[in-house]
Amino acid sequence: MALARLQVAPAARAGEALEVRLLVQHPMETGFRREADGSAVPMNVVNSLVCRMGDAEILRAEFGSGVSANPYLAFWIVPPASGELVVEWVDDAGARGRVAATIALS
Numbered sequence: 001m002a003l004a005r006l007q008v009a010p011a012a013r014a015g016e017a018l019e020v021r022l023l024v025q026h027p028m029e030t031g032f033r034r035e036a037d038g039s040a041v042p043m044n045v046v047n048s049l050v051c052r053m054g055d056a057e058i059l060r061a062e063f064g065s066g067v068s069a070n071p072y073l074a075f076w077i078v079p080p081a082s083g084e085l086v087v088e089w090v091d092d093a094g095a096r097g098r099v100a101a102t103i104a105l106s
Contacts, residue, residue, distance in 0.1 A: 004099040006087060012079065013074055013103045020051070021074045022087055024097065028069040042092075045069060049089040053103075079103050 007021040024046060031043030045067055051059040058077050079085070082105045088098045 004097060005089070006099045006101050008085060008101050008103060010102065011106060014105045015078060017076045017078050018103065019074060019076055020085065021072070022048075022051075022090060022099075023070060023072050025029070025070050026091065028067060028071070030065045032065075044092045045089050046097075047091050049073075049087065051075075051085065051087045053077070053079055053085050054081065054083045058085070081105065081106060 003025040003080075005021075005023045005025075009018050012018050025042070026046050027044070028046070029041050029044040031040060031042045035041060043065060045065060046063055049059075049061040049063070050057065059075060061073070063080065077085075082103060084100050084102050086100045088096065090096050
């Protein structure tokens with residue numbers, strides 16, 4: 001399972017935009033690299049990432065072999081209500097990752 005860092009302000013005013021920063025630590029094998037015996041290293045990249053807050057989907061991303069190792073995303077959101085911001089992803093090997101942060105609106 002990949003590790004991740006999610007950075008977002010823990011509190012904000014209603015209607016205020018917040019920056020979300022996410023770093024997913026993942027080796028991102030492209031499938032083009034070869035082992036010493038000549039066999040190909042299987043492709044394994046984070047191919048799907050979803051960010052949700054409550055029932056609202058905030059961001060959906062589909063990645064391919066062009067994404068670098070340890071992808072970094074930064075985006076802005078206006079939270080609809082106080083709650084938990086959840087980011088989940090899946091890689092080609094089927095491994096899943098999840099990270100969350102709580103945001104309180106005043």
